[in-house]
Amino acid sequence: MKQSKELDQIQDQMRPGVITYQGFLGNDTRKLRDIIESDDEAVKRLGLTHRKIARRLREFREAGKKGLSIPVKVEDAYEVRSDSARGKLPCPFMHAGLFAKAYTIVRCLETEGEIIFTDLNIHLIEEHGFYGGRGSAYRLDPERLASELKVRI
Amino acid sequence: MTAFLIALAVTSAVTTILAVLMVIADAYINDYGEVTITVNDDKKFTVEGGSSLLSTLKEQEVFIPSACGGRGSCGLCKVKVVEGGGDVLPTEEPWLTDEEKKDSVRLSCQLKVRSDMRLQIAEELLNVKQFTATVASLRDLTYDIKEVILALDEPGSIEFKAGQFIQLEVPEYELTDEPVYRAYSIASPPSQHNRIEMEIRYVPNGICTTYVHKHLKEGDKVTINGPYGEFHLKDTDKEMICIAGGSGMAPIKAILLDMVEKGSKRKVQYFFGARAVKDLFLLDEMKALESKLSGFKFIPALSEPDAEDKWEGDTGLITEVVARHVPDASTMEAYLCGSPFMIDACVKVLKEKGMPEEDIFYDKFA
Amino acid sequence: MSEFGTYFSIFFAAVFTNNILLTNYLGMCSFLGASREIKTASGLGTAVVFVMAITSALNWLVYNYLLLPFGLEYLRFIIFIVVIAAFVQLAEMIIERVSQRLYHALGIFLPLITVNCAILGVSLFMVIRSYGFWQSFAYGAGSGVGWALAILAMAGIRQKMAKSKIPRGLEGAGIALIIAGIMALAFIGFNGMIS
Numbered sequence: 231m232k233q234s235k236e237l238d239q240i241q242d243q244m245r246p247g248v249i250t251y252q253g254f255l256g257n258d259t260r261k262l263r264d265i266i267e268s269d270d271e272a273v274k275r276l277g278l279t280h281r282k283i284a285r286r287l288r289e290f291r292e293a294g295k296k297g298l299s300i301p302v303k304v305e306d307a308y309e310v311r312s313d314s315a316r317g318k319l320p321c322p323f324m325h326a327g328l329f330a331k332a333y334t335i336v337r338c339l340e341t342e343g344e345i346i347f348t349d350l351n352i353h354l355i356e357e358h359g360f361y362g363g364r365g366s367a368y369r370l371d372p373e374r375l376a377s378e379l380k381v382r383i
Numbered sequence: 384m385t386a387f388l389i390a391l392a393v394t395s396a397v398t399t400i401l402a403v404l405m406v407i408a409d410a411y412i413n414d415y416g417e418v419t420i421t422v423n424d425d426k427k428f429t430v431e432g433g434s435s436l437l438s439t440l441k442e443q444e445v446f447i448p449s450a451c452g453g454r455g456s457c458g459l460c461k462v463k464v465v466e467g468g469g470d471v472l473p474t475e476e477p478w479l480t481d482e483e484k485k486d487s488v489r490l491s492c493q494l495k496v497r498s499d500m501r502l503q504i505a506e507e508l509l510n511v512k513q514f515t516a517t518v519a520s521l522r523d524l525t526y527d528i529k530e531v532i533l534a535l536d537e538p539g540s541i542e543f544k545a546g547q548f549i550q551l552e553v554p555e556y557e558l559t560d561e562p563v564y565r566a567y568s569i570a571s572p573p574s575q576h577n578r579i580e581m582e583i584r585y586v587p588n589g590i591c592t593t594y595v596h597k598h599l600k601e602g603d604k605v606t607i608n609g610p611y612g613e614f615h616l617k618d619t620d621k622e623m624i625c626i627a628g629g630s631g632m633a634p635i636k637a638i639l640l641d642m643v644e645k646g647s648k649r650k651v652q653y654f655f656g657a658r659a660v661k662d663l664f665l666l667d668e669m670k671a672l673e674s675k676l677s678g679f680k681f682i683p684a685l686s687e688p689d690a691e692d693k694w695e696g697d698t699g700l701i702t703e704v705v706a707r708h709v710p711d712a713s714t715m716e717a718y719l720c721g722s723p724f725m726i727d728a729c730v731k732v733l734k735e736k737g738m739p740e741e742d743i744f745y746d747k748f749a
Numbered sequence: 750m751s752e753f754g755t756y757f758s759i760f761f762a763a764v765f766t767n768n769i770l771l772t773n774y775l776g777m778c779s780f781l782g783a784s785r786e787i788k789t790a791s792g793l794g795t796a797v798v799f800v801m802a803i804t805s806a807l808n809w810l811v812y813n814y815l816l817l818p819f820g821l822e823y824l825r826f827i828i829f830i831v832v833i834a835a836f837v838q839l840a841e842m843i844i845e846r847v848s849q850r851l852y853h854a855l856g857i858f859l860p861l862i863t864v865n866c867a868i869l870g871v872s873l874f875m876v877i878r879s880y881g882f883w884q885s886f887a888y889g890a891g892s893g894v895g896w897a898l899a900i901l902a903m904a905g906i907r908q909k910m911a912k913s914k915i916p917r918g919l920e921g922a923g924i925a926l927i928i929a930g931i932m933a934l935a936f937i938g939f940n941g942m943i944s
Binding site for chain 2: 781811815816819820821824827828831832835839840842843845846850852854
Binding site: 243247249250251252295297298299300301312313314315316317318320324325326328330331332333335346367368 | 387450451456457458459477478500548565566567568584586587588589593594627628644656657658686687700701702721722723724725728748
């Protein structure tokens with residue numbers, strides 16, 4: 231589906247190497263607008279909102295911070311490490327948003343799965359409903375987030 | 384046949400004439416000629432107008448920090464343009480506060496040099512230079528931290544203070560069409576003018592760290608610029624507390640090595656927080672420092688040592704360990720390097736132990 | 750009618766009764782796209798007047814002194830577009846030099862003037878109506894002014910409407926087209942003015 235020139239420029243910002251190494255789109259060939267719409271529907275189907283998911287991610291981030299860059303056990307079911315790298319990342323949606331490179335790695339002890347997200351990811355989900363393109367190693371799939379991180383309805 | 388040729392000739396002639404006209408017009412209209420840029424009412428540069436202020440200054444070897452290569456998406460390249468800047472552009476608006484606008488602060492990557500200008504740039508930025516260097520060695524310190532040593536080529540030596548950082552340029556080799564810069568602290572002492580040591584920790588999906596960990600090889604040529612930063616040792620005799628884990632060790636190491644060379648007699652306690660033994664590194668160097676620097680003690684603290692570590696040192700969160708070792712911090716100085724929340728937590732503890740806020744210095748990875 | 754009178758009536762007709770946009774429905778896309786703000790609309794409108802007036806004059810010269818003598822009238826579509834494209838490039842360079850603010854505000858719409866069918870339409874109409882040189886110039890300038898007038902009026906209305914509640918399905922292009930339709934109806938009222 232055609233999308234506005236603005237979204238095209240934003241999609242350009244999401245290519246590999248512009249803001250992050252792999253970019254935000256993986257091998258997804260869909261237009262940005264379609265990616266956001268389909269994730270929007272997925273979130274609705276789960277009975278959740280972008281805000282709720284972002285809030286849950288923030289909870290993990292705060293819990294991880296307490297470890298002071300060293301992994302901590304959270305809720306007896308997760309191991310969380312929060313750390314920072316020097317510098318800031320701009321939001322690909324090209325409004326004046328700069329985000330500290332604070333990343334959180336959540337390891338679900340039950341499934342041994344690892345979910346990695348940055349402050350920028352939390353912002354992308356909360357304000358733009360953007361979870362990453364399919365096939366991207368750093369995609370935060372709403373269904374996976376909801377089940378593994380037990381996002382409350 | 385002739386009709387076809389005539390048609391072809393006329394069309395080609397018209398298109399060519401118009402194209403030539405456009406080229407001439409472009410050269411004439413977009414030729415801003417030579418302009419003079421005056422910095423701090425002192426240095427004068429005569430430059431060709433027409434490019435952005437950021438790239439024009441870069442050509443004159445004045446490096447304004449930028450993380451997005453001039454795209455207008457990082458807001459770091461702010462410069463005070465006292466005269467000659469023209470109107471504020473819509474692409475600059477989101478990045479400038481009302482106060483900055485009143486102060487004539489502009490986003491130098493968006494503003495084009497069209498006429499004489501007067502700028503005000505911080506002195507430290509004027510000392511920043513660009514260097515080409517060769518990768519002299521790469522060594523794994525832990526499973527996710529690499530030690531990178533660069534030998535400077537051109538210019539061959541760098542002047543900096545222990546505690547400062549440089550920006551490493553990720554080349555355009557495959558991904559971007561404009562260079563990307565990332566900042567890393569210098570881990571070697573200032574006396575070593577011709578080499579730069581860095582400790583680079585892998586960041587998931589990080590542009591530069593992935594490049595360093597997966598692609599950089601010994602012998603590769605890189606470009607860096609610097610030095611930057613206001614984190615450095617204060618010239619006092621106060622006892623020191625250093626707290627830094629992971630790649631935060633870099634500036635602390637530079638400071639400690641510098642102290643050895645200057646024969647400092649100050650007492651230093653360096654608290655290094657990690658999870659288990661496998662996260663510790665450069666233990667030999669730290670031990671060597673303990674013998675070279677009379678007042679220095681290295682105190683590693685593990686929060687969750689593995690059983691096979693048979694750890695007999697301090698355990699617990701770094702904040703707890705610091706609290707245990709330092710009953711009264713009112714006459715000491717602290718130097719912290721790491722993530723903002725680690726630093727915030729440590730600052731809290733130090734203040735509780737009586738350390739005055741103005742004696743706490745930090746390099747926040749922010 | 751005196752010579753001057755002819756030019757005046759052609760100009761006036763082009764602005765009101767024969768408005769290239771509201772009567773002939775040419776030049777709609779940038780009309781809908783750049784009419785949200787009066788500032789952008791007036792900038793674009795001025796650029797269009799400039800481009801339309803001069804390209805219609807230029808194209809008249811090219812048509813009458815280059816195409817006709819060689820019997821190449823059929824090439825007019827290509828040649829007119831090439832002349833328009835070159836001229837818009839020139840206009841872009843001038844605007845960028847003179848007012849960077851306007852240049853950025855117009856953004857993509859400036860080069861889009863090239864494919865604004867109204868501009869090509871004016872050149873083609875002038876050929877169909879066999880206008881003389883100054884008549885073509887008057888027609889081009891008039892059409893430009895008419896287009897600018899329409900876009901300014903539209904921008905004014907849309908700016909006022911910015912705070913109103915509009916049914917979701919009609920937001921943006923939907924309501925703009927309805928307004929354009931109503932404006933076109935109003936302009937029909939000018940028909941009796943000029944014979």
